[in-house]
Amino acid sequence: MRAITYSRYGEADVLELGDVPTPHPGPDSVVVRVKAAGVNPVDWKIRQGHLDGLLDIQFPVIPGWDVAGVVEEVGLDTPEFEVGDEVFGYVRKDWVHAGTFAEYVAAPVRTLAHKPAALSFEEAAGVPLAGLTAYQSIHRAGVREGQAVVVHGAAGGVGSFAVQIARTLGARVIGTASEANHEYLRSLGAEPVTYGDGLSDRLRELAPDGVDVAVDFAGADAVAQSVPVLAPGGVVASVVDPAARDEHGGHYVWVRPDSDDLEVLAELADTERLRVEIAEAFDLADAAAAHRTNESGHTRGKVVVRV
Incomplete structure (x- = not known):
């Protein structure tokens, strides 16, 4: 599958588009076909090495924690989701390695919820973190x-x-x-x-x-x-x-993945009480530009990457 990776800390130019193995689901995970991934300040702070020692980082890293997409494959015990379900989530795992800037991501069910129907995939990807x-x-x-x-x-x-x-x-x-x-x-x-x-x-x-x-x-x-x-x-x-x-x-506060909280946010979006502003959307190949835009600190709303 195509994915953005980096193998050392540095500026946005360390990000590279290439081919990596497609993930398989664990017993309590599903594989999500990524439609869009959100960009957050933590993504480039990790890339620059600012969280070294605080998080377990395993190179090469696929960046990204926010995702919106479609369930492609389910694990052995994942009654919460079926193949074809539209989902969104904050896919933070116990280590930084296989993130969401990719065509597919394996996501523990505790990190996901059903995507709000009122939001596009790009808008939904801007919500989780x-x-x-x-x-x-x-x-x-x-x-x-x-x-x-x-x-x-x-x-x-x-x-x-x-x-x-x-x-x-x-x-x-x-x-x-x-x-x-x-x-x-x-x-x-x-x-x-x-x-x-x-x-x-x-x-x-x-x-x-x-x-x-x-x-x-x-x-x-x-x-x-x-x-x-x-x-x-x-x-x-x-x-x-x-x-x-x-x-x-x-x-x-250090945010935690929580599927119940995500369901609340989805309900707010579907009842028009939570609106999402997208500052700019980039193609996956332009992930470095997406990072730079987020780093500027001058955007209003969310920066997302389309996959």
Whole structure:
């Protein structure tokens, strides 16, 4: 099968298109014929060697954790899926080796769910890692109806999902973003605010009584800017800054594959409560360009690769 691989750490030019063996399913796995794969910052951070020692990485690596496709073959005990089922998933395994930038991927059933019918394969491929990160962060922080929630990095792939999920729970959402993305945030149901110096003061103006929850998908000083405006009993969560947990008693979130959570996201998409914005779609042969685009940090929505 065709796949993108790399055999050493480096910039995007280490990515190569070539032929590798087609995978076979394990007892609790299925083989998915890949229609599209999502690109996430973790993909190029792994490629650059930043997660060496944190993850078990086995060269040559096929990158990619997000997938949308069709079940091609089932394992010995996979009653959840049948051949021909359309699925999507966050196919993170215990080691980094055989990812989703390929024509086929073997995926444990715990990493998959049935694809939302309302989404194209490209849109569905943009959901799993970012959508699960948003969903699990929002729920870890205990967001509920009537709360004031600030989402840092609200126009990005994860942040835009977090805005929508928090709104479905009945929360008031304030989203930080550049002014160019303020109208987009309003369309998602958030009140936009510009990030940068003086953010704490601007948040205080919007929420004089403080915010109940701050979720950080941006890094930099987002946690430090949030803590002064938390209401009594307020909670801060971050996927970037462990200080949220270690210094402020909140949560540091590392997203987990979870088929039940994916089913919730699928239901939100099918009931038009979760929308997916695709920034750009690339062919598999142009995976290096897809990585570079994601690395730029200036995209709104998701970058995906068509297979």
